[in-house]
Amino acid sequence: MNVKISNAEKNLSGNIKITGSKSESNRLLILQALYPTLRISNLSNSDDTKYLQQALQSEAELIDIHHAGTAMRFLTAYYAIAEGREVVLTGSKRMTERPVKLLVDALKSMGAEIAYEENEGYPPIRIKGKKLDVAKVCLRANISSQYISALMLIAPALENGLEIKLKGDVTSTPYIKMTLQILKRAGVKGFFNGDTIIIEPTQELPEKELAVESDWSSASYFYSLAAISDSASFKLTTYKEDSLQGDSCLAQIYKQFGVHTTFNSDSILLEKRPGKRPIRLEENLQNSPDIAQTLAVTCLALNTPCFLTGLHTLKIKETDRLVALKTEIEKFGSKVKVTQNSLELLPSKDFAREVEVATYNDHRMAMAFAPLGLKVPFKINDAEVVSKSYPGFWEDFKKLSFKIIKSHE
Template identity: 25%
Template sequence: MEQHNPDLESRSPWSMNHEKPMITIHPPKAAVAGTITLSGSKSLTNRALIIAALAEGTSRLEGILRSDDSYWCLDCLTKLGVNVSMAGETAYVTGCGGAWPVRSGELYVGAAGTVARFLPGALATSDHGCWTVTGSKRMGERPLAPLLSALSDLGASIRSGEADRSVPFTLEARGLRGGEAALPGATSSQFISGLLIAAPYAASPLTIRINGEVVQRDYVDMTLSMMRLFGICPKVIDNGQAISVPAGKYQAHSIRLEPDVSACCYFWALAAITEGRIRIEGICAAATSQPDIEILKVLERMGCYVVRGDDFVEVTGTRQLKGGFTVSMKAWSDQTLTIAAMAVFADAPITMTDAAHIRHHECDRISAVCAELRKLGIRVEERMDGLTVYPGQPKAAVLETHDDHRMAMALSLIGARSEGIRLMDPGCVSKTCPDYFERLAALGIGIE
């Protein structure tokens, strides 16, 4: 694969709009209405790719999300000598059975938290090898120490120039011991998932003990489900505070990844804000393991009409969105910014809580969204774990996206209702949805 462009940080060859410094968004001239299909889940994509790379045999993964995060995951696996071929949105991955063909080199993870947290454990499973893992500037500011410390305790040698042990770091693999390892639950569920993915390749069964409550536990469950598809069956014990993983090897599997519910949420919110109708096919709300599906309950609480089909979800907006409530974002914090954008147009304030950990994502999302909403003349109250947004009429403004795909997509929703909204650096959406603005334009939103 091509080398990353250091001038554009984590943008990949799959990115779009990175040459555009700013876009202006105009409300639609008619009601937004459409039926769309989105690519596979980012979370499922990178879990499936790394597990398939560790497996024995060739896996067929349909519905791969072609975004920056997925690209850098594939790029790392290719540099490790894994045979990966792409046909549209289908990846064929010939696994290495836990023995990476290329045992040294530099691996760039971009701004992909999933790759930065899932790859180190997978590397450490090898009986020998030495790799330097690098990433974007922001990735270097995001925590990794709990995971790297756990891997060190299990036998890996890790050298990092940073006091908090983030990227860049060099990992020398010596295989993983079994037994027990401990991780905190409050900082990121990705630490737990990263160690779980590697655990079957430890020398003996490994039990991961979790200290404290787990933020976004659904993502840990997503990892466990993916492991079971590839033939490894962990057991959750001690009231969910420990997970026992048997020793073994993943076996190749062919799967179709369901659409990315996190991306779906922006289009359902678009329907809500514009009194429109958006139907997204390929989603069964009752069966999905993606926690952001929780937004449907909030949309109903705000007065929208939601239809949950066996293979689709349709949201129809309402003339006046309802507010006046508090919602915990603990399990589905990626949509905090989406709720904040919709709250601008509600009939009463909406408070979002239990989202302190999103201060350590692509940007400090709580601080950033408060700052941008204030530029619009919107009253907000910021707290350590969330914010309250008061309804108001947004004024025209140029908004910073903070190199954060979720900031850009959430703020764009305000432009679908109010004139004069301009977004800097729209290309940052390529992290998870490169064609986001093209999709908005196809639905009638003015993109200039």
């Protein structure tokens, strides 16, 4: 499905309920599989979370998690300790191009039995679950925090717990801290100090319900809308000021565009206020790379040059997001320079018309570009890809006066 998107309304308002965080939900599902006494509320309705749930409930030998990268990493560790279980873990074509070698090597050093079915270092992988006795592991920390979180989540179920030694600069530290806080909320003891993470063994956990906060990455598209609009007032639920999610930095970053955030008991109010916007935006997004696409498109819409760094993990996402951003932004007439770690936008004052944005099987490409409909009508191809993290995205945009015309051409 493709969509033509436009919106002539420059003064926006509405109340939007956003699904639970995919990141929190997926961590809690792994914990719940290990400790069934845990209950989860406000679970994400994203495709990724549904695929993870289905995998955890399946007794089949072949487990297909499609495009769900988090599920691939977390389940690799989970099945490695599932004694007596043998599975082949696979996914979409893009998933078979996304590396898992660092995580597999770490698990093998702990005694895990994992073999590559096709290409060395990549899914599909065959995992024979067994008891792992080794209580120490070393892991490079500058590739993906999901590898680290995968080990942290199985650590309390190990007889001796786990000490994880990190090598190099740590990428996406907030996601590691999120995993640690979720473990602590469930009743697991753990520590993260410098380059060392220690998770203590935990035989059982008390009955407890853990609520998932709504997804801050999904909120980013409404921050972008507010920034681009003449005036805006959005109430988004359910959010809290002491968020575990690194993308909550949105509140501070978008202040520069005149978007102010008021925290209420279970919601946030976004208001666009008159004021200056940055002459040039410079941000290091090492701890929140998932908002890079949103920020780049916001700057494109506002004719604001930007220089975003800390983006090396975007090369191994659903697509190479840096190359994809360059390709699609330049269709509108602006210039983009990318390196392995950065993106620089040199915007044009005029927008090209009749542009078709490709999404590359990447949900964030579709959603990040959508707010640009406030400036120029254009088409987004394969728009249903949003279901990976935000199935109700297009319906929520319709509530804000967006004209969404679906087609299959």
